[in-house]
Amino acid sequence: xxxxxxxxxxxxxxxxxxxxxxxxxxxxxxxxxxxxxxxxxxxxxxxxxxxxxxxxxxxxxxxxxxxxxxxxxxxxxxxxxxxxxxxxxxxxxxxxxxxxxxxxxxxxxxxxxxxxxxxxxxxxxxxxxxxxxxxxxxxxxxxxxxxxxxxxxxxxxxxxxxxxxxxxxxxxxxxxxxxxxxxxxxxxxxxxxxxxxxxxxxxxxxxxxxxxxxxxxxxxxxxxxxxxxxxxxxxx
Numbered sequence: 033x034x035x036x037x038x039x040x041x042x043x044x045x046x047x048x049x050x051x052x053x054x055x056x057x058x059x060x061x062x063x064x065x066x067x068x069x070x071x072x073x074x075x076x077x078x079x080x081x082x083x084x085x086x087x088x089x090x091x092x093x094x095x096x097x098x099x100x101x102x103x104x105x106x107x108x109x110x111x112x113x114x115x116x117x118x119x120x121x122x123x124x125x126x127x128x129x130x131x132x133x134x135x136x137x138x139x140x141x142x143x144x145x146x147x148x149x150x151x152x153x154x155x156x157x158x159x160x161x162x163x164x165x166x167x168x169x170x171x172x173x174x175x176x177x178x179x180x181x182x183x184x185x186x187x188x189x190x191x192x193x194x195x196x197x198x199x200x201x202x203x204x205x206x207x208x209x210x211x212x213x214x215x216x217x218x219x220x221x222x223x224x225x226x227x228x229x230x231x232x233x234x235x236x237x238x239x240x241x242x243x244x245x246x247x248x249x250x251x252x253x254x255x256x257x258x259x260x261x262x263x264x265x266x267x268x
Contacts, residue, residue: 034090035056035057035082035086035089035090036056036057036058036089037054037055037056037077038054038055039052039053039054040052040053040054040055041053042131044127044131046123046126046127046130046131047102047123047124047127051099051100051127051131052072052073052099052100053073053097053098053099053100053132054073054074054076054077054098055095055096055097055098056077056082056085056089056095056096056098057088057089057092057094057095057096058092058095059092059095059139060088060089060091060092060093060094060095060139060140061093061094061095061139061140061142061145061146061268062094062095062097062133062136062137062139062140062145062146063094063095063096063097063145063146063147063148063265063268064097064099064128064132064133064136064145064146064147064148064160065081065096065097065098065147065148065149065153066099066101066147066148066149066150066153066154066156066157066160067098067100067101067149067150067153068150068151068152068153069101069103069108069151069152070101070103070104070108071101071103071152071153072100072101073098073099073100074098075098076096076098077098079254079258080254080258081150081254081257081258081261082096082098084258084261084262085261085262085265087262088262088265088266093268094265094268095136095139097132097136099128099132101124101153101156102120102121102124103152105120106118106120106121106124107121107180107183108183113187114183114184114185114187114192115187115189115191117183117184118184118189118191118192118195119191121195122191122195125159125160125163125195128160129160129164129167133145133164133167137167142169143167144167144168144169145167145168145169146168146169146170146171146172146265146268147160147161147168147170147171147172148171148172148173148174148261148264149172149173149174149176150174150175150176150254150257151174151175151176151224151252152176152177153174153176154173154174154175154176154177154178154224155173155176155177155178155180155197157171157172157173157176158171158173158176158178158197158231159178159180159195159196159197161212161214162197162200162201162204162209163194163195163200165206165208165209165211165212166206166208168208168212169211169212169213169268170212170213170214170215170264170267170268171212171213171214171215172215172217172260172261172264172265173215173216173217173228174217174256174257174260174261174264175217175218175219175222175223175224175228175252175256175257176216176224176227176228177224177227178196178197178198178227178230178231179196179197179198179199179227179230180192180195180196181196197231198230198231198234201231201234201235201238202234202237202238209238209240210239210240210241212240213267214235214240214241214242214243215242215243215245215264215267216228216231216232216242216243216244216245217245217247217256217257217260217264218244218245218246218247219246219247219248219249219250219251219252219256220246220247220248220249220250221249221250221251221252222250222251222252222256223252224252225246228244228246229244232244245260247259247260
């Protein structure tokens with residue numbers, strides 16, 4: 033059967049603004065996918081990522097939830113103080129947890145979701161998964177970078193710490209971290225190659241099993257991510 037696509041728009045009480053989301057598939061294991069820098073909810077479809085998952089979607093193995101980003105309101109908002117950028121992101125994180133994940137995590141018996149993201153969405157995916165491992169079974173970061181400090185003009189506080197995976201992960205001993213299936217996808221020519229090696233090193237230091245998937249000579253771009261995505265989904 034053709035892949036079902038449904039559009040959702042609601043007023044988020046957490047963000048005090050409307051949020052839009054596209055959902056692909058009629059049933060199956062829930063996958064929440066974050067878009068690239070300032071990306072929109074329709075990005076994954078427009079760049080052909082959803083099409084690579086059609087085999088799983090058509091058969092009801094997976095459902096993919098693609099919410100809007102608010103990067104322009106948070107990390108990329110140079111018109112407000114860095115503390116405000118972090119707070120806005122924290123509200124976004126809370127919205128995803130309480131208004132999306134809470135509603136779909138019991139679509140299957142696992143009670144958890146898979147999280148994915150490309151480029152800056154890879155940061156979002158990793159940060160969300162490591163902050164909320166109790167609801168995340170799989171993390172698929174494709175060409176992500178994981179140190180948010182360059183966005184904050186030297187500002188640092190506890191909120192930055194708890195949204196910066198390379199900072200909080202070494203001290204986080206939530207047992208669910210060791211139960212998560214983690215893939216860090218990158219490539220030889222990826223501008224985020226070093227960031228993935230660094231995060232892999234931190235995970236190794238904690239004895240957290242994961243796959244650092246380093247592909248061949250490909251750029252940080254959609255052809256690489258379209259190759260990775262269906263492979264990673266096959267691991268669910």
